[in-house]
Amino acid sequence: MLRFLLNFxxxxxxxxxxSLYNALPFxxxxxxxxxxRLNVLFTYLHQLDMKRLILHAVKF
Known part of the structure; x- marks a missing residue:
């Protein structure tokens, strides 16, 4: 139970x-x-995967 409370x-x-980071500008x-603004391959690949997922969902 203690482990659950700590995780929660x-x-x-x-x-x-x-939510603070999204609400308050830095x-x-x-x-x-x-x-x-940052050219990071990880975020670029994530965007490609999301585009593929959306295109795949639209097909059906």
């Missing part, structure tokens, strides 16, 4: 911090604007 409280904390920029 950590999840709530992560969601709370993530130096006048949101986290998505900062991430879009």
């Amino acid at each position: 409280s950590a999840l709530v904390f992560v969601i709370f911090i993530n 130096n006048g920029q949101t986290t998505s604007e900062i991430a879009n």
